[in-house]
Amino acid sequence: MPTATDTSAEILRCARTLIIVGGYNGFSYADIAAVVGIRKASIHHHFPTKVDLVRTLLQQYRQEFDAGIAEFERRSADPVDQLRGYLGYWESCVGEPTTSYCVCALLATQMPVIPAEIALELQAYFRSLSDWLTSLLERGAESGSLVLSTDPRREAETFMATVHGAMLSARAYGDPSTFGMITRPLIDRLTAGR
Template sequence: MSNLATTSDNILRCARSLIIAGGYNGFSYADISEAVGIRKASIHHHFPGKADLVRTLVARYREDTEAALAHLALQEPIDQLRAYTEYWAACIGDGSRPFCVCALLASEIPVLPPEVVLEVREYFRLLSAWLTSVIERGAKQGTLKLSGTARSEAETFIATVHGAMLSARAYGDPAVFAAVTQPLIERLTAARQ
């Protein structure tokens, strides 16, 4: 049974890399078969169709993100925001995860199967709810300064972080990510007036 889980995990890991490299329509089961070293029939055994594969990938990605965010819960709000941006800065810098797979898939929503769209939206709902909660807590403590509601600040944070990923990718320069996200953190931590 563990061999099945390993094969499944390898397929998912490969699919994630292929999505980051070329998007949903930028890969096929033949690409995964070649990269993982298994027959296409084996991939279909684990994931009957591409939508099943990517839906599962996004669901696991969301679960992993939720677990990682839960580990930050004991930190101060500003430290949680910094940890989140520093995670992505490190991933972009070393190329290990140069882009959020859900952000890439979100840009493809018009052509994605509905079951994948639902999972992508659930990821963004999770991220928005977490950020809203962190920002609300920081505002109540007086450690974060809001220009609008906690929810609007959370959505701005999400858009800025994902936009910074895109800019870093477009320029081929990981330093662009910090150049965009650092002022965001500074604005939120500016002293209350």
């Protein structure tokens, strides 16, 4: 018999997949119950409301993001290597149905219809990603490994938007290679003249 921790983890995995496939309003507790093989009441025991479930999922997602960033930084102090690692991570995910899109980016497309608590979690994620990219670009510009055409914050926002847009394009075209076609020139542009 699965433990409560196993059950809540399975509920979160299922919710993540269902969000990537259909967005915030594209799933219900009945959908999760059918996939996980439990009663809806069991889901409510772990996550009383859908907001609680998705907020927990996004907090977990941010922890995974933080761990991923720490891993990029552990592997290499070079900002170019870290940017390549970030792009490589998403390029490896894009072809997989359950990981093909950043959960936060997908939910951000639904901001007008999602609860305020979820919107706050999304904003925190995007601020965190932008801060990391800004810091990385600043370090790269200071060391001479990156050439910026504008200030680091704007470059970070452009980089982030391009990566998320590339996910959307790959999804729209049904062609994972579209992601790399769009994102590889980002590094080329930032390292021009290096």
